[in-house]
Amino acid sequence: MNSVSRRKFLKISGATIGVAAAGTALLKTTQALSNKAAKGVQTIPTYCDICFWKCGAIAYVNDGKLWKVEGNPLDPLSNGRLCPRGTGGVGAHYDPDRLKAPLIRKKNRGEEQWVEVTWDEAMTYIAEKMQKIKSQYGPEGVALFSHGIGGNFFKHTMKAFGTPNISAPSFAQCRGPRDVGFRLTFGEDVSSPERTDIKNAQCLVLIGSHLGENMHNSQVQEFADAVGDGSTVIVVDPRYSVAASKAKYYLPIKPGTDLALLLAWMNVIVSEGLYDKEYVQNYGFGFEQFAATLQQYTPEWAYPETGIDPDVIRQTAREMERYKPATLVHPGRHVTWYGDDAQRSRAIALLNALLGSWGRKGGFYTPVSMDVPAYPYPEYPKSEKGKVDNPDHKYPFAHETITNGIREATITGKPYPIKGWFVYATNLMHALPNENETIKAIQNLDLMVVIDVIPSEIAGWADVVLPESVYLERFDDLNVEWFREPFVGLRQPVVDSPDDQKPNWWMAKKLAEKLGLGHYYPWKHIEEYYEHRLSAAGLSYKELKKNGIIRGAKQPIYFDEGVPAEFPTPSGKIEFYSLQLQEAGFDPVPKYKRPTSGPPGSFRLLYGRAPVHSFSRTQSNHILMDMMNENEVWVNAEIAARLGLKSGDYVRLKNQDGVVCNKVKVKATERIRPDCVYMVHGFGHNSRMLKFAYMKGASDAQLLTRYEVDPLMGGTGMNMNFVTIESEVA
Ligand SMILES: Nc1nc2c(c(=O)[nH]1)N[C@H]1C(S)=C(S)[C@@H](COP(=O)(O)OP(=O)(O)OC[C@H]3O[C@@H](n4cnc5c(=O)[nH]c(N)nc54)[C@H](O)[C@@H]3O)O[C@H]1N2
Ligand SMILES: Nc1nc2c(c(=O)[nH]1)N[C@H]1C(S)=C(S)[C@@H](COP(=O)(O)OP(=O)(O)OC[C@H]3O[C@@H](n4cnc5c(=O)[nH]c(N)nc54)[C@H](O)[C@@H]3O)O[C@H]1N2
Ligand code: SF4
Ligand SMILES: [Mo]
Numbered sequence: 001m002n003s004v005s006r007r008k009f010l011k012i013s014g015a016t017i018g019v020a021a022a023g024t025a026l027l028k029t030t031q032a033l034s035n036k037a038a039k040g041v042q043t044i045p046t047y048c049d050i051c052f053w054k055c056g057a058i059a060y061v062n063d064g065k066l067w068k069v070e071g072n073p074l075d076p077l078s079n080g081r082l083c084p085r086g087t088g089g090v091g092a093h094y095d096p097d098r099l100k101a102p103l104i105r106k107k108n109r110g111e112e113q114w115v116e117v118t119w120d121e122a123m124t125y126i127a128e129k130m131q132k133i134k135s136q137y138g139p140e141g142v143a144l145f146s147h148g149i150g151g152n153f154f155k156h157t158m159k160a161f162g163t164p165n166i167s168a169p170s171f172a173q174c175r176g177p178r179d180v181g182f183r184l185t186f187g188e189d190v191s192s193p194e195r196t197d198i199k200n201a202q203c204l205v206l207i208g209s210h211l212g213e214n215m216h217n218s219q220v221q222e223f224a225d226a227v228g229d230g231s232t233v234i235v236v237d238p239r240y241s242v243a244a245s246k247a248k249y250y251l252p253i254k255p256g257t258d259l260a261l262l263l264a265w266m267n268v269i270v271s272e273g274l275y276d277k278e279y280v281q282n283y284g285f286g287f288e289q290f291a292a293t294l295q296q297y298t299p300e301w302a303y304p305e306t307g308i309d310p311d312v313i314r315q316t317a318r319e320m321e322r323y324k325p326a327t328l329v330h331p332g333r334h335v336t337w338y339g340d341d342a343q344r345s346r347a348i349a350l351l352n353a354l355l356g357s358w359g360r361k362g363g364f365y366t367p368v369s370m371d372v373p374a375y376p377y378p379e380y381p382k383s384e385k386g387k388v389d390n391p392d393h394k395y396p397f398a399h400e401t402i403t404n405g406i407r408e409a410t411i412t413g414k415p416y417p418i419k420g421w422f423v424y425a426t427n428l429m430h431a432l433p434n435e436n437e438t439i440k441a442i443q444n445l446d447l448m449v450v451i452d453v454i455p456s457e458i459a460g461w462a463d464v465v466l467p468e469s470v471y472l473e474r475f476d477d478l479n480v481e482w483f484r485e486p487f488v489g490l491r492q493p494v495v496d497s498p499d500d501q502k503p504n505w506w507m508a509k510k511l512a513e514k515l516g517l518g519h520y521y522p523w524k525h526i527e528e529y530y531e532h533r534l535s536a537a538g539l540s541y542k543e544l545k546k547n548g549i550i551r552g553a554k555q556p557i558y559f560d561e562g563v564p565a566e567f568p569t570p571s572g573k574i575e576f577y578s579l580q581l582q583e584a585g586f587d588p589v590p591k592y593k594r595p596t597s598g599p600p601g602s603f604r605l606l607y608g609r610a611p612v613h614s615f616s617r618t619q620s621n622h623i624l625m626d627m628m629n630e631n632e633v634w635v636n637a638e639i640a641a642r643l644g645l646k647s648g649d650y651v652r653l654k655n656q657d658g659v660v661c662n663k664v665k666v667k668a669t670e671r672i673r674p675d676c677v678y679m680v681h682g683f684g685h686n687s688r689m690l691k692f693a694y695m696k697g698a699s700d701a702q703l704l705t706r707y708e709v710d711p712l713m714g715g716t717g718m719n720m721n722f723v724t725i726e727s728e729v730a
Contacts, residue, residue, distance in 0.1 A: 039064075040062070041062050041067070043058050043059070044494045046058075046491050047072075048069070048082060048086040048089055048471070049150070050089045051215075051614045055071060055077045055078035055086055055218075057069050057086060058070050058072050066093050066094070066472060069089055069472070071086075072549060076483060078217050078218065079221060083611070084611055085613065088612065088618075089471070089472065089621075090623060092470045092621055095620050095621060097620050097689065097690055097693075098470075098499070098501070099453060099467030101117075101500040102118070102119055102467065103116060104122065104125060104463065104464055109461050110460060112460045112689060122464055123511055125464060126447065127511060127515050129447040133420045136419070137417050139162030140164065142163050142421075143166070143410070143418050143420065144166045144423075145424065145426050145428060146167075146422075146425060149476055150468070150476055152477040153507075156377070156520065157508045157515075160377075160520040164386065167405075167406055168400075168426065169403050169431040171400040171403070172714055173336055173403065173404075174333065175192065175333050176398070176400065176713055177712070177715045178190055178331045178332060178333065178335045178345040180345065180398070181344070181346035181347075181349050182345065184346055184349075184578055185346055185350060185574060185575055186349060186567055186574055188567075190331050193483055194219065194330075194333065195366070196330060196364060197361060198330075199226055200226075201226055201231055203232040203233075203319060203326065204234070205234045205236070206235045206236065206332075207237075207329070208237055208337070209243075209331075209333060210237065210239075210242065210608055211330075212242035213241060215611050232323065233246050236251045236261065237250075238254070238678075239606065239634065239672045239678050240252070240672070249316050252673055256338045256719065257305045259347055259590060259592045259593075260306050262351055262590075264299045264301065267297045268314050268317035269317050269320070270294050274321035274324075275321075280356070282565075286575060286577025286579075287576045287577075289588070290576035299313035324355040325357045325360035325362065326360070326361060327363070328357055337717050337718065337719040338708060339707070339708025340590075341710050342712040350576060350589075360559060360560065365558060369481065369482045369483070370539075371537060372488055372533055372537040373537060375523075375529055375533055385415075385416055388405070388406060388415060389401050389402040389406045389714070390402055391414070395711065395714035397712045398714045404433075407441045410444055413444075418441075419444070419447065420446060424451045425451065425468075427616045427617065430615065430616035430682060430699065432716070433704040434706070434707060448461060448464075449463065450465050452466075453470050455690055456690070457685065457686060459689075467500065467501045467502070469502060470501075471491060474503035475491060475492055475503060475526045476491040476505070478490065485552065486551070487551045487552060488549070489549050490545060490549070527541070576589070586711070602722035602723060603639075603676050603722060603724070604675060604676040605676070605721045606719060607679050607680065610631070615681060616682040616685065617682070619682060619697075620685075620692055625692065625693070631680040632665045632667040633665070633667065633678070634672045635666055635669070635725065636669070637668045638674060646668055647666055647667055648666065649727070650665055651663065652664070652728055653725060654726055656705075656706070657705045659705055660726070661684060661700075661703055662686075662695055662699065663698065664697055665697075679700050680697075681700050681701070682699075683698060684697050705721065
C-alpha cells in the first residue's frame with residue numbers, strides 16, 4: 001500500500017466538509033488576528049476540541065463566516081490532517097440547538113424549565129449559594145467535575161475558593177487503571193497523548209484498543225504507517241474491529257479473560273527464555289519470584305478461559321519476541337472494563353518489561369515538553385478536611401480524584417457532605433455508570449451548576465446553566481504538551497459566538513470576583529496571562545498567535561539515545577514483584593479471576609467508539625450526524641438468525657436489572673462473538689432540548705446499572721452488564 005491509500009483506510013484526510021458552500025475562486029489567504037467584519041478569506045490557527053488529542057488546526061473564515069477547518073501542518077499531533085470529527089467540528093458552531101444565554105431553573109430539578117437571566121444575575125446567584133455552602137459545610141462542600149483543558153480556569157477558581165474536590169471521568173471511567181498499573185511497574189504513567197512509539201513498532205499488540213475507530217489523530221496516522229511498513233499486528237478483541245482487519249493474528253477472546261492470556265504469554269516468554277535478559281537483569285526487581293508464580297499459567301491452562309488455541313498463544317508470544325524491543329503491547333486507554341483493570345494493565349506493563357520495550361525505539365518513548373512556567377498566582381488556601389472521594393485511602397493507589405467517590409460522598413454525606421456541584425464539559429449522565437446513583441446524588445445538592453455548549457442530559461438537572469462559546473469562538477489555556485518533541489499550542493477565537501455565550505476563562509474569572517477572590521486573577525484578559533507565561537519561557541506570543549504553535553528542538557527520547565533509564569518506583573527498578581502491592585494486601589504479581597457470567601440467554605454488553613463521533617458530545621452536530629445518525633447493536637449472525645432478527649430490524653436491549661434502552665437497529669454480523677453484543681457509546685439522548693439528537697439510537701450508559709470497582713484505584717469496571725434482546729414491534 002502506498003501512503004495515500006494506507007491513510008485512506010483509516011479515513012484521516014485533509015478533505016473538507018463545508019457547511020457554507022465551498023468557495024470556487026482562487027482564495028487570497030491572509031493572516032488575521034480578528035475576524036470581525038473581515039472581508040474575504042482569512043486563515044486562523046487554533047487547536048481542536050472535539051476530543052482530547054488537541055490537534056493543531058487552521059480555520060478558514062470567509063467574509064466573517066466560519067467555512068472549514070483543516071490540520072495545521074506545523075503541528076505534530078495532526079501533521080496537517082484532522083480526523084473526520086475535527087473536520088466536522090465546524091458543525092458545533094452552527095448547531096441550532098446550542099445554549100444561548102445563562103439559565104436559572106424555574107421548577108423541580110430534572111424538569112428542564114428555566115428562565116433566562118443576565119450573566120451578572122447568574123454569577124451573583126451562584127456566588128451567594130457557594131458562600132452559604134462554605135459557611136455551613138466548609139469550602140470542600142463544593143465539588144467540580146470537569147473534563148478537558150477548558151476546565152483549567154474553573155479548577156483555579158475552585159482551588160482559590162478552597163476545595164480540593166476536583167475530578168474528571170478520564171481517571172476512574174477511562175485511563176486510570178492503566179496509569180496505576182504502569183506506575184506500579186515502571187514508576188511512571190503512560191499519559192496522554194500516549195508515549196507509545198507506534199510508528200517504529202515492528203510488532204504491535206492491541207488488546208481491545210480499537211485504533212481506527214478510536215480516532216486519536218497522530219496515533220492512527222502512526223498505526224497506518226506501521227501497517228504500511230509491514231509491521232506485525234496482533235489484535236485481541238471479542239469483536240473483529242477495524243484494527244483486527246489489519247492484523248496478522250486476530251484473537252477473538254472471550255470477554256473479560258485478557259489477564260489469563262497475558263499470563264500465558266508471559267509464561268511462554270519466560271519458560272522459553274525469550275525475554276530481554278540483559279534489560280531484565282539491569283533494570284528488573286523481583287524477577288525470580290515473578291517467574292515462579294508464572295509457571296502455573298500455561299497456554300493449555302489459558303485455553304478454556306480465553307477460548308484461544310494454545311498454539312496461537314505460543315506463536316504470538318514468539319512473534320512478539322522476534323521483534324523485541326520494538327514490540328509494543330499497547331496499554332489501551334479506556335480500560336475500565338471488569339474491576340480488575342489496574343492488575344490487567346500491570347500485566348500489560350510486565351509483558352512490555354519482559355520485551356524490554358519501555359524506553360526503547362518501537363516501544364515506549366520518554367516524552368519531552370517545553371518549559372513554560374505556570375502563572376505566579378497567590379497560594380491557594382489549604383483544605384483542612386482533605387479530599388472527599390477516597391476516605392482512609394480505601395483505594396491506596398488512586399493518584400487522581402475519583403468521580404464516583406465524590407458521587408458516593410454526595411449521596412451518603414460521608415466522610416463529609418457535598419452540597420454543590422460544578423459540572424464543566426462532562427455529561428455525567430453518559431460518563432458515569434448507574435444513572436440512578438447520579439440522580440440520587442444530585443437530589444442532595446443545594447447548588448448544581450452546569451457549563452456546557454448544548455442542553456445535554458446533565459444540563460437538564462442543573463439549577464444554573466452557563467452557555468459556553470464553542471472552541472472555535474474562544475481562547476483557552478496554552479497546550480504545553482508532553483510528546484515526542486516539545487511544543488506549545490494556542491487555541492484562539494476564529495469567529496464570534498452567535499449569542500450570549502462566554503468563554504470559560506471569562507466565567508471563571510467573573511465568578512472569582514463575585515466570591516471576593518479577584519486577586520487570584522491579576523490579569524484582565526487571557527492574552528495578558530499568555531504574554532506573562534510565554535515571556536517567562538522566552539517565547540513570543542506574537543509568533544504563537546500567528547502560527548498556532550511553537551515547536552522546540554528535538555531531544556533524545558530513548559534510552560539508547562542517552563535518556564537515563566530511571567524508574568521512580570520504591571526499588572528504583574522495574575517492579576516485576578511489587579512489595580507495594582503486597583504491603584497493601586494485594587497480589588504482588590497479577591492473579592487471574594474468572595469473570596462472572598450473565599443470566600442464561602443474555603449477552604455481555606460491550607461498547608466503544610465510532611470514527612465520526614466523540615462520546616455523547618457530537619450527536620447534535622449536523623455534519624457528523626450526516627455521516628452517522630444512530631448507533632447499531634452488533635449481534636452475532638447466528639444468534640440473530642436464531643432470534644429471527646436481520647440487519648436493520650429494530651430491537652430494545654433489556655439489562656439484568658430490567659432497564660430497557662431506546663430502540664436500536666440490529667447489525668447482524670460474523671464480526672462479533674456469540675456471547676456478547678456491542679454498540680457505539682454516546683447515542684440515545686433523552687434531553688428534549690437536544691431536538692436534533694433526541695432519541696436517535698440507544699444509550700449504552702443507561703444499561704450500565706452495574707459496575708465493579710477496582711480495589712486498587714476506585715475505577716468503575718463497566719463491562720459487567722448483560723442484556724437480552726427484545727424485538728421492537730413497529
Ligand atoms: N472516534 C473517537 N475516537 C476516540 C474517542 C471518541 O469518542 N471517538 N474517545 C477517545 C478516548 S477518551 C478513549 S479513552 C479511547 C477509547 O478507545 P480504546 O481505548 O481503544 O477502546 P475501548 O473503548 O476500551 O475498547 C473498545 C474495544 O474493546 C473491545 N473489548 C470489549 N471488551 C473487551 C475484552 O474483554 N477484551 C478485549 N480484548 N477487548 C474488549 C471492544 O470490542 C472494542 O473494540 O478512544 C479515544 N478516541
Ligand atoms: N457508558 C459509557 N460510559 C463511558 C464511556 C463509554 O464508552 N461508555 N467512556 C468513558 C471515557 S473513556 C471517557 S474519556 C468519558 C468521557 O466523558 P465526557 O467527557 O463527559 O464525555 P461526553 O459524554 O462527550 O460529555 C461532554 C460534555 O461536554 C459538553 N461540551 C462539549 N464541548 C464543550 C465545550 O467547549 N465547553 C463546555 N463547557 N462543554 C462542552 C458536551 O456537550 C457534553 O455534554 O466517558 C467515560 N464513560
Ligand atoms: S483527533 Fe480528531 S477530534 Fe480529536 S482533536 Fe484531533 S482532529 Fe479533533
Ligand atoms: Mo477516555
